[in-house]
Amino acid sequence: MPEDRALSVTEAMTIARAALEGLTLLHVIGEVSEVTDKPGYKAVYFTLGDGSSVMSCLVWRDAYSASGVVMRPGMLLDVSGSLTVYPPKGRMQFQVRSLSPAGEGVLRMQVAALARALEAEGLMRPDRKRPLPEYPERIGLVTSPRGKAVHDVIRTLRRRYPGAELLIAGVAVEGADAVAAVTAGLKRVAAEGADVVILARGGGSYEDLMPFNSEQVARAVAGCPVPVVTGIGHEPDTTIADMVADRRASTPTAAAEAVASAYSELASHVAHLSQRLARGLLHTTQAAAHRVARVAERPVYRDRTVLLGVRAQQLDAAADVLSRALPLRLERDGSRLAGALGALLRLGSRLGERSSDRLASGAARLEDLSPLAILRRGYAVCYDATGTRVVRSARELARGDRVRVRLNEGRADCTVDTVESEA
Numbered sequence: 430m431p432e433d434r435a436l437s438v439t440e441a442m443t444i445a446r447a448a449l450e451g452l453t454l455l456h457v458i459g460e461v462s463e464v465t466d467k468p469g470y471k472a473v474y475f476t477l478g479d480g481s482s483v484m485s486c487l488v489w490r491d492a493y494s495a496s497g498v499v500m501r502p503g504m505l506l507d508v509s510g511s512l513t514v515y516p517p518k519g520r521m522q523f524q525v526r527s528l529s530p531a532g533e534g535v536l537r538m539q540v541a542a543l544a545r546a547l548e549a550e551g552l553m554r555p556d557r558k559r560p561l562p563e564y565p566e567r568i569g570l571v572t573s574p575r576g577k578a579v580h581d582v583i584r585t586l587r588r589r590y591p592g593a594e595l596l597i598a599g600v601a602v603e604g605a606d607a608v609a610a611v612t613a614g615l616k617r618v619a620a621e622g623a624d625v626v627i628l629a630r631g632g633g634s635y636e637d638l639m640p641f642n643s644e645q646v647a648r649a650v651a652g653c654p655v656p657v658v659t660g661i662g663h664e665p666d667t668t669i670a671d672m673v674a675d676r677r678a679s680t681p682t683a684a685a686e687a688v689a690s691a692y693s694e695l696a697s698h699v700a701h702l703s704q705r706l707a708r709g710l711l712h713t714t715q716a717a718a719h720r721v722a723r724v725a726e727r728p729v730y731r732d733r734t735v736l737l738g739v740r741a742q743q744l745d746a747a748a749d750v751l752s753r754a755l756p757l758r759l760e761r762d763g764s765r766l767a768g769a770l771g772a773l774l775r776l777g778s779r780l781g782e783r784s785s786d787r788l789a790s791g792a793a794r795l796e797d798l799s800p801l802a803i804l805r806r807g808y809a810v811c812y813d814a815t816g817t818r819v820v821r822s823a824r825e826l827a828r829g830d831r832v833r834v835r836l837n838e839g840r841a842d843c844t845v846d847t848v849e850s851e852a
Contacts, residue, residue: 446513446514455523456509459479460505463475470490472490477508487524488524496529504530504537509527510523540639547673558676565624566593567595569597571618571626572627572628572681573601581685582595585689589690598617598618603630603640609645611646612645615649626655627659628659628684629661629681629684630661630662631681641668641671650670658674658688660679662679804836809834810834814830828846828848831843832844
């Protein structure tokens, strides 16, 4: 192209673009200051800076989605790509091919991934959050024994709610041992009978807060048998422990205020309840007295005849009926009894006559069969000498035997002189 020919703007921008894109792949670290990520855009536009200079950047949508990074202002990014020119705007920009968090950005990305996983499990659901006890008797505190947080909580509870017992688990809140220490502290104060637990620490850098972004501490908070209130003094950031806690407070002091009502508030509440109770008792007593008075005015309680009058009249009527019925019944029953007695006498007379006839007939028959009747006709009965055996044949006797003879009147002892036997 001749050096003396003037170039059009387009030609000049094309030359600049070719020159910039001919540079080797650049590797840049900077802080995000602006982000434009709108639905439907083919690219995400953002600005990187280092305090002295700024650089307009873009990353195509597919490369941005593949990175897994969610850009926000203040994030430190590590990007690679090349410089180019956008002719319609006459603007130089850095076209990013790949990007990843740098420094703190890596930590934030890891924390965000863990938060999404725990949220998918339901650990952050609002309906899982437990209400705080209204008047706790024991309050657990898990924090550093040497930090400012422990003194803030003690001072606040002494001022607002001095009647509660404070159980303190002094633990490391940063460093390699902090996760295990915080987890053990939560279990310890819960085992000692705390009604609610405060998990607190003072301010610090994002890296200092990492124990409160750990999965172990998050699960310990969610699994605590009593409600947990977090008071982590790092207002710009919310830790995972804050997300799973039953309530989040911005500072240790605010956490202490959340678990304990002020003494003045409690006194006012008790006074209000006392007034309500007094009004309720007065209303109940007045209502009861009114009901008693209404009942006492009923006729049944003022005149006993109202209740017993009908029954008394029924009793009189029954007595009258009975007084008339008894004589008639007795007369009727007397007649029946006399008739039955006469019939019984007649039956007895007939039975007596019949029995007398039978008796006479039986007596006559017995008389005919009686041995005494035979004796009265002149017969006698001969017994042996003992008088126990009847002698029935002369062959049973011999001359000189003693015999006893029963006569109609009396007995006679005899001696056998002769014996004659019939052939």
